[in-house]
Amino acid sequence: MHLHKYEKYWLVFGVATLVVFLIILGIGAFHQGSHPNNGKKTLDYEKVNEFPPFDNPGVHKVEGKDWDYEVVVLASAFNYNPPEIEVPLGAKVKFIATSADVMHGFEIAGTNINMMLEPGYISEYVTEVNKLGEFLIVCNEYCGTGHTMMHSMLKVVD
Ligand code: CUA
Structure with missing residues (x-):
């Protein structure tokens, strides 16, 4: 040619x-x-479940901090760990979350909590839970075939 x-x-x-x-x-x-998030860089997201606090997802009572509970959430396609969060009414809660694979959302319906969970970054949000009831947690970032099935529940109990 x-x-x-x-x-x-x-x-x-x-x-x-x-x-x-x-x-x-x-x-x-x-x-x-x-970066749009003001999140902090974490360790290698593929091994994030090996490092604190993500080696122990769940609700943890804490002492001597500005909040009473830390809720550690690890999102992955297509679920949240823990699958359910229960905190007492009036508690000051710090949500600490990240993703172990692709980008996920963490939106608690009926509240102002709406975080973007990105692999490699930690998203944090401190709030006081002052409403009783069950609040659906949904993923609002398209993350694959199971996206619409990806949810969890926040239970605020007396
Ligand atoms: Cu996870 Cu959409």
Whole structure:
């Protein structure tokens, strides 16, 4: 195949543009400064279940902190660990959550709690639970075939 001289230039230009574009994309995707979450970087997300606090998901009573309970949540396709959260009415709770695989959501219906859970980042939210009842926790980030089945429950008990 014979390429005209100018066609060759355009081909090189096209490839160079593509390379530059991919580099910019790469920087954009991995540069922490542009991260939408103010979450902290965690350890390797694929091994996050081996490291505290995610080696022990669940509801933990704590002492000497500004909150009474820490709720550690590890999301993965397509469930939450723990599958159910129970806290007493009036408790000050810190939710600490992350994902072990892809991006998930953590939205507690009927409350203002709505976090994005990204692999490699810890999402935290401190709140006082001042409403009795059962609140559905749903994943609001599309995460795959089981996305619509991914949910959990927050029970606020007396
Ligand atoms: Cu997890 Cu959608």
